[in-house]
Amino acid sequence: xxxxxxxxxxxxxxxxxxxxxxxxxxxxxxxxxxxxxxxxxxxxxxxxxxxxxxxxxxxxxxxxxxxxxxxxxxxxxxxxxxxxxxxxxxxxxxxxxxxxxxxxxxxxxxxxxxxxxxxxxxxxxxx
Amino acid sequence: xxxxxxxxxxxxxxxxxxxxxxxxxxxxxxxxxxxxxxxxxxxxxxxxxxxxxxxxxxxxxxxxxxxxxxxxxxxxxxxxxxxxxxxxxxxxxxxxxxxxxxxxxxxxxxxxxxxxxxxxxxxxxxxxxxxxxxxxxxxxxxxxxxxxxxxxxxxxxxxxxxxxxxxxxxxxxxxxxxxxxxxxxxxxxxxxxxxxxxxxxxxxxxxxxxxxxxxxxxxxxxxxx
Numbered sequence: 001x002x003x004x005x006x007x008x009x010x011x012x013x014x015x016x017x018x019x020x021x022x023x024x025x026x027x028x029x030x031x032x033x034x035x036x037x038x039x040x041x042x043x044x045x046x047x048x049x050x051x052x053x054x055x056x057x058x059x060x061x062x063x064x065x066x067x068x069x070x071x072x073x074x075x076x077x078x079x080x081x082x083x084x085x086x087x088x089x090x091x092x093x094x095x096x097x098x099x100x101x102x103x104x105x106x107x108x109x110x111x112x113x114x115x116x117x118x119x120x121x122x123x124x125x126x127x
Numbered sequence: 128x129x130x131x132x133x134x135x136x137x138x139x140x141x142x143x144x145x146x147x148x149x150x151x152x153x154x155x156x157x158x159x160x161x162x163x164x165x166x167x168x169x170x171x172x173x174x175x176x177x178x179x180x181x182x183x184x185x186x187x188x189x190x191x192x193x194x195x196x197x198x199x200x201x202x203x204x205x206x207x208x209x210x211x212x213x214x215x216x217x218x219x220x221x222x223x224x225x226x227x228x229x230x231x232x233x234x235x236x237x238x239x240x241x242x243x244x245x246x247x248x249x250x251x252x253x254x255x256x257x258x259x260x261x262x263x264x265x266x267x268x269x270x271x272x273x274x275x276x277x278x279x280x281x282x283x284x285x286x287x288x289x290x291x292x293x294x295x296x297x298x299x300x301x302x303x304x305x306x307x308x309x310x311x312x313x314x315x316x317x318x319x320x321x322x323x324x325x326x327x328x329x330x331x332x333x334x335x336x337x338x339x340x341x342x343x344x345x346x347x348x349x350x351x352x
Contacts, residue, residue: 002222002257009139017135027130031139036286038260085285087318096321100289106260108135114128 003043006106007051014111018056021113026057028112034067034105035085041066069103143261146226150233150264157241160347161249163263165287166271167280168253171297171330173202175271176248178330180209182340188347189243193232194250195224202250212239223257224249226264245347255280259287267346272316273297274307281315288319293326295339300329 010029018026033039041064048062069082073090079101080091090097138144154161164172176192183190191212194202203215214236216228229249233239241247249265251258270291272280275298281288288294294316296302302309313325326342328335 002260005221006139009142013135013137013139017133017137021131021133036259036289038256038286085289085319086282088289088321089318096317098321098323104290106140107138110132110134110136112130112132114130117129 003039004047004051006039007044007047010108011051011055011057013108014057015055017111018113021115024056024113024115026060026111027114028061028063029057030063030065030109030111032065032067032105032107032109034103035069036100036103037106039106065109067102067105070101071097072099072101073097074099140260143226146230147262147264150226150230151266154241154247154264154266155350157244158351159241159244159247160267160343160350161247161263161265162267162269162343163249163251163258163265164269164271165251165255165258165291166253166273166297167255167276170253170271170273170276172250172253172271173205174330175295175297175328176250177206177209178333178336179248179340179343180206180211182336183246183343184210186340186344188245188344190246190248191239191244192248192250193229195228195252197221197252212236214239218252222252222254223261224251224263225261229263246343255284255287259290266350267292269293269295271295271297272312274299274302274305278308278312278315281312281319285319288316291320291323293324293342294320295326295328297328297330299327299334300332 014026014029018024045062052058052060069085070079071090072079075095076093078092088097166172180190192206193214193216194206195216195218196202197218197220200215203213206213214232216232249263268291270288316325326335326339328339
């Protein structure tokens with residue numbers, strides 16, 4: 001249960017990236033979270049409003065895409081997604097497989113920013 | 128107003144991962160084998176470590192330990208009785224150790240020289256969830272499961288068990304009294320982490336310690352070669 005510190009890290013990273021767009025507000029933050037990442041979406045959502053308060057992320061949506069485990073099977077050579085995380089066996093041949101291709105991700109995929117219409121403002125000034 | 132999508136593709140724990148990678152390089156350069164011990168509270172990390180430090184020292188190996196707890200220096204004092212250099216990390220409420228804490232404590236640890244060590248053990252905060260996400264720069268992550276906890280723990284906490292490199296069943300001396308199904312526990316561990324080596328120990332009686340100590344020495348020799 002360290003979602004509060006994870007949420008704070010997300011806010012820091014996003015605020016830093018959003019600084020490249022002066023005056024912009026962040027409307028949406030999109031995460032990719034593997035099922036083995038030890039992060040619970042409900043807990044992230046629960047603290048989102050509080051951690052984003054008074055930042056450029058205030059009022060933003062947090063969208064979490066959960067990624068299943070994908071295993072590479074050395075036996076039959078296939079890469080397959082697992083239905084759950086109770087058994088690490090190749091869904092194709094049933095052999096135990098420990099080569100994880102996906103499932104531990106914890107990353108910010110993208111953000112949606114809303115920028116003021118700079119062009120329109122300049123025209124108004126010129127007029 | 129106009130909206131735009133900005134691709135970031137940025138790891139949220141990237142800072143920790145970078146610090147851990149730096150620590151791993153330092154440990155490798157110094158020739159010290161670093162292990163991260165994880166389990167629930169009360170599994171017996173400190174008891175196993177106490178015996179491990181003592182036995183390795185008796186074989187002439189140079190060992191040290193960093194021990195993480197929310198509060199108190201009780202564990203560090205217990206481990207220091209083995210004569211090994213030990214340093215306590217108090218996280219004050221944080222549920223796991225991270226690479227920054229480990230790096231800071233190593234830097235502030237007076238009299239410790241990584242290059243003069245064979246093994247450095249890091250005893251994590253007792254927790255089967257959060258430590259799985261935080262790389263400490265270790266070479267080997269060891270998960271402990273005691274016979275009093277139930278054979279299905281690996282299925283309940285697959286994230287952590289899957290992230291480990293070796294497992295130890297602890298308190299085997301009371302397995303019978305607990306009705307512990309050893310075969311089921313091993314099967315569950317291997318279902319979550321196929322191929323993982325499982326040791327069975329009692330740090331109290333010494334049962335199974337030899338295989339564990341041998342394994343440590345083999346790993347150490349393999350990294351040196």
